[in-house]
Amino acid sequence: MLTRSEEDHLKAVHALLQDGASAFTKDIAERLGTKASSVTVMLKKLTDKGLLKHEPYYGVKLTGKGQTAALRLVRKHRLWETFLVERLGFGWDEVHEVAEQLEHVSSDKLTDSLDEYLGHPRFDPHGDPIPDRNGKVQSRNIKPLAGCLVGERVRIAAVKDPSDPLLQLLDEKGIGIGMVFEVHARQAFDGSLELRRKQGPPSTLSALVAAQLLVEPARP
Amino acid sequence: MLTRSEEDHLKAVHALLQDGASAFTKDIAERLGTKASSVTVMLKKLTDKGLLKHEPYYGVKLTGKGQTAALRLVRKHRLWETFLVERLGFGWDEVHEVAEQLEHVSSDKLTDSLDEYLGHPRFDPHGDPIPDRNGKVQSRNIKPLAGCLVGERVRIAAVKDPSDPLLQLLDEKGIGIGMVFEVHARQAFDGSLELRRKQGPPSTLSALVAAQLLVEPARP
DNA sequence: AACATAAATTAGCCTTGTCTAAAATATATA
DNA sequence: TATATATTTTAGACAAGGCTAATTTATGTT
CATH class of the missing domain: 2.30.30.90 (Ferrous iron transport protein A (FeoA))
Known part of the structure; x- marks a missing residue:
């Protein structure tokens, strides 16, 4: 089981690595609004848990396990954004902060039920792909x-x-x-x-x- | 802004006072799965925040402000339970733990949108009344x-x-x-x-x- | 009244996750 | 190559929120 802070760090690493870029301590800190020293501690913790590879003074990479965990978070975040916009009538610019909280609710049954309720959407209101329950994402020519x-x-x-x-x-x-x-x-x-x-x-x-x-x- | 633990304590006090009973430190602790000493500290904290009246060695009462805050939590909890059962097909006995997490998501817009989406239900799947956005509860279903x-x-x-x-x-x-x-x-x-x-x-x-x-x- | 017991509180410790300041390391430049 | 600078890590402090153990208070019994 991951704490909320661990999940936040994991997601930040995943997001930074997304664009083919590498994830540096200071970037993670900036993204989370914390200090680099705090990030270092969490990176060590997540490394000990087998979620990422952290060579001190070099970069951070996700392990398979970390990738899976990060994708589950992304999946939850984007499913909730979809729910908020499509069902509750939120504007697409109002959903991020709330989804940020909802994504930390831990219940596989909830996630999968929501997915089904929404008709297994493959893209969220911002156009970003929603991983399926196995972590598969639909790719496009963009x-x-x-x-x-x-x-x-x-x-x-x-x-x-x-x-x-x-x-x-x-x-x-x-x-x-x-x-x-x-x-x-x-x-x-x-x-x-x-x-x-x-x-x-x-x-x-x-x-x-x-x-x-x-x-x-x-x-x- | 209340922390999650503060919210949990506030809700426990509210629930114990519901049946006309009084709220004792040990009951709150038992309900939350913590120790009485931890509860004492939190009661002092909530008293300092003006949410309850705590006479040491005597009981605990909610202030108006505390009552309002507690009812907002109850409202969120029961709205989510309703959503889980009516929309996502959860069994009535599977919803509590998940609603326990969802109720801590803080967004008035989310709560009110959900309320409207569900058609302003007045009772949750267990038959308990759902407070409206002003804290009013429907006269009971007797x-x-x-x-x-x-x-x-x-x-x-x-x-x-x-x-x-x-x-x-x-x-x-x-x-x-x-x-x-x-x-x-x-x-x-x-x-x-x-x-x-x-x-x-x-x-x-x-x-x-x-x-x-x-x-x-x-x-x- | 005196004492026994139950409950509540206080005191002191631990873990988590943050911070600041100092030290270590990598990188760019003269 | 030597050094300046940026980044990272380490060390030590602190607040939140939990615990155990000891103390205080209220209550019930003889």
Whole structure:
């Protein structure tokens, strides 16, 4: 059984390793709002429990056991986010903090029942994949919107680092997961993009925001 | 903001005071699976926070603020139990432990959304009333014992017309307000009922007496 | 009244998880 | 290569919340 703090550290490591990056003590601390010295202690503890490999002064890697545990947490987090948005009517920018608490409730029966109740969703409201009960995630052909060519037709698949201000901005511009756009123009001087949708007004996005949006190919 | 342990103690006090009984340190400890000495410390802490009145060596009472906080916990607990049973298909005997965890999730928006999602239920799967967002509890779901079915588990809530001889009779049979029984058998020919309690001997009541007793559903 | 017993409290210790400050290590630069 | 800097780890302190053991208070009995 893991404590809440252990779970938080495990999830932070998993999140940092996600993008192919490596997980450093200071990054974990920053992500959790604690100090590096505290993280060191927890890393040792999780290593002793066989959840990760921690070579002092070098990086951290997840063991198979740690990977499994981390994926269970991710699964719970994203299932709860889905529940909050789809059933309780939360905005997609209001769910993170609450899901952060709900994910620590430990009951396999609860998790699996919720999964079934929601119809085994494979992606959460932010477009991130939900691991199934065996830890399998559905993979997709996604890339940053910023790298798309003019004329490409794409579906918004996910938000890379979903911060509240960013989600709110997207909400204001009427951009959400699952929506389909055509890249209509790119400003050479600042890299901003103009998107067209089938109906409704076009939207202009800064290069910075476009780099945060992950898209998948969409049929015309 | 209350810690989880503070919430647990507050709820224990509230539960003990429910039946008109008084809350003693050792009872709280027993209920929480801790030691009396630990409880004493927490009682002092909650008293300092203005949630209860604790006269050392005498009892504990809830302040208005404490009552409000306790009712919010009860509300969350029972709403989650309802959700688990009605939506996720849990058995009524499987929900307590999970609801015990879920009730500590702090988000008013979550609680109120859940309440609305469930259609503002007024009683949980055990028949216990669910306080509304202002702490109001629905007048209880009471009915004459005489109309109960064999197998029902009920708490004695009131005596309809309390005459001295009747009260004396009940006293002799060891029956009082707040006690919980299971209706174990009904004699067809005269309508008399046999009641079983958790410990101790069974009691047989005439149909006349059973008509005088008002009961409410009780959890096992 | 005096004493025995039960319950509550206090005192002191332990574990967990955090912190700060100091020491150790790795890395970049002159 | 030597050294400056950034990062990590270690050492020691502290608060929360639990425990045991000893003390205090209330209550019941002779």
